Amino acid sequence: MRMNYFPYLLGGVLPALSSCQAAQETVEEQQPNIIWITCEDISPFIGAFGYDVVSTPNIDQLAREGVKFTNMFTCAGVSSPSRAGIITGMYPTSVGTHHMRTLLSADQQKRTGLPAYSAVLPEEVRAFPEYLRRAGYFTSNNQKTDYQFEEPVTVWNECSAAADYSHAAEGQPFFSVYNLFITHESQTMVQSKHFEQHPELLVDPSKVELPPYLPDTELGKETMARMLSNVQLMDWCLGQIIQRLKDDGLYDNSYIFFFSDHGGNLPWTKREVLERGIHIPFVVKFPKGAHAGEVCDDLTSSVDLAPTVLSLAGVEIPEHLQGQAFLGSQAAKTKRQYVFAGRDRMDEHYDRVRSVRDKQFRYLRNFMTDRPKYMDLQYRRTMPYMQEILDLHQQGKLNEYQEEWFKPTKPAEELYDVLNDPDELHNIADDPAYADKLTELRGAMDGWLDQVGDMAAIPEKEMLRQWWNGADTPPATAMPELVKVEGGYQLTCATKGASVGYKILEAGEEPHKVKQPQQSYCMMWVFAMMPNGREVEVDTPWEVYNEGETIALQPGQRLMVNAKRIGYQPAEKIFDIE
Numbered sequence: 001m002r003m004n005y006f007p008y009l010l011g012g013v014l015p016a017l018s019s020c021q022a023a024q025e026t027v028e029e030q031q032p033n034i035i036w037i038t039c040e041d042i043s044p045f046i047g048a049f050g051y052d053v054v055s056t057p058n059i060d061q062l063a064r065e066g067v068k069f070t071n072m073f074t075c076a077g078v079s080s081p082s083r084a085g086i087i088t089g090m091y092p093t094s095v096g097t098h099h100m101r102t103l104l105s106a107d108q109q110k111r112t113g114l115p116a117y118s119a120v121l122p123e124e125v126r127a128f129p130e131y132l133r134r135a136g137y138f139t140s141n142n143q144k145t146d147y148q149f150e151e152p153v154t155v156w157n158e159c160s161a162a163a164d165y166s167h168a169a170e171g172q173p174f175f176s177v178y179n180l181f182i183t184h185e186s187q188t189m190v191q192s193k194h195f196e197q198h199p200e201l202l203v204d205p206s207k208v209e210l211p212p213y214l215p216d217t218e219l220g221k222e223t224m225a226r227m228l229s230n231v232q233l234m235d236w237c238l239g240q241i242i243q244r245l246k247d248d249g250l251y252d253n254s255y256i257f258f259f260s261d262h263g264g265n266l267p268w269t270k271r272e273v274l275e276r277g278i279h280i281p282f283v284v285k286f287p288k289g290a291h292a293g294e295v296c297d298d299l300t301s302s303v304d305l306a307p308t309v310l311s312l313a314g315v316e317i318p319e320h321l322q323g324q325a326f327l328g329s330q331a332a333k334t335k336r337q338y339v340f341a342g343r344d345r346m347d348e349h350y351d352r353v354r355s356v357r358d359k360q361f362r363y364l365r366n367f368m369t370d371r372p373k374y375m376d377l378q379y380r381r382t383m384p385y386m387q388e389i390l391d392l393h394q395q396g397k398l399n400e401y402q403e404e405w406f407k408p409t410k411p412a413e414e415l416y417d418v419l420n421d422p423d424e425l426h427n428i429a430d431d432p433a434y435a436d437k438l439t440e441l442r443g444a445m446d447g448w449l450d451q452v453g454d455m456a457a458i459p460e461k462e463m464l465r466q467w468w469n470g471a472d473t474p475p476a477t478a479m480p481e482l483v484k485v486e487g488g489y490q491l492t493c494a495t496k497g498a499s500v501g502y503k504i505l506e507a508g509e510e511p512h513k514v515k516q517p518q519q520s521y522c523m524m525w526v527f528a529m530m531p532n533g534r535e536v537e538v539d540t541p542w543e544v545y546n547e548g549e550t551i552a553l554q555p556g557q558r559l560m561v562n563a564k565r566i567g568y569q570p571a572e573k574i575f576d577i578e
Ligand SMILES: [Ca+2]
Pocket: 040, 041, 078, 079, 261, 262
């Protein structure tokens, strides 16, 4: 049986995709500007990706003027672990950022019995924008982080609802991220009032087709139509940012990435390491219209984004990064044969699933076979459609595909032919015709787990105990020391892996905030109805301290210093210069 929920996955719809020119060329431009426009929680529900129930003219235009990547996957099907992989270039399962989420709310702490914590990353691991800053880039993030750790002050020049490329110094290259929040799962439950001019759904529920693993009901269609309406509103937001870049004369010479932080966001889609949870829309527009209109079907992973940006920026990719660059002068010589992903605790429920996918098949390994695939998450139960699915399950009204979610146990292994069965309805792990493929993918997963490790082998509380040396709170970063040298001052920090930032204050000056106009379509804009142009208070930026660097300071000036190893408590101090 063939299902064509995503029609672009079927052969013959798109021209043959054999080679990806873009990935094979080196880029001459030195320190280009790089802009990321990211959205939340969506599979490729985008016109340019063959999903024509929605109207996404701005993204479609970007895809026409750039390269469309049809095989991009995230390392997790949910925000925090996925975003941790993106910002570090490390698999979440490898460094302890795999549980959703670590910075738990007070309510979640009560339900899990866990404290809110920042993952303690290996000493060498950094949030990659810090490498760009060391190379002279201005970096800004507007504004969601959700990295599974509180980032050091050295990662972003600006991280707020006002963070914007326009604050870079004259001629300074920039890496600027804009997160568009409107397509988040929460907005499928209760739509933002931000678009009061569109009280009606922008997508006709009668036109949408629910996937076969979800019950076909009026409420289901309305929920999907609302999700798709939000995709259209997101496209409008993206269009506003593109227009600003054009008005500022930056569009033509910049790299512009568009992608979702993972897939979803209907029930049984978000949080899964299936196509519907980790396959994302992904577009890269190159400077000067290079490669316009090309389509690349190479397998790419979100863990590759950090090394790819470093490669484009001409910054040497650190050895420890687990992703591989697919663009720029340091692009990997060998293309990926597989992409990998994991699913672990979601809110108050544990699971442990690992996924490997090649260009046609997905293999899943379930470590917790004694539990259903369904997780009874309190948060998701607030979605009316989820309630309806639970009611239909109770009444025995779900079909066999839909009921699969609620079976009390799950098989140890699953295998899907995702090209011919994109909804992953038919587990062929026991089919002798696919025994060779099963053996191959099993081996690929074993190889990956051996190579990068799997922190989920350790219970979460034990992982914390080891990180925190048995204490109830994280270790503290050592207080930096200021040393007078010829020509100025140098800083040292005894904690290995600490990032050190500093600000120079004038005599008598105290740390303070400044006002900047909001330029955002992120959480505060969607949740709090904060209009753009309104002034928000933000911190003044920190400089990144490079080891061995001498800072020139005058008597009377003050040096404010902040040091932090990721996962440790920061150390902050103001030195008065005599
Ligand atoms: Ca998300």
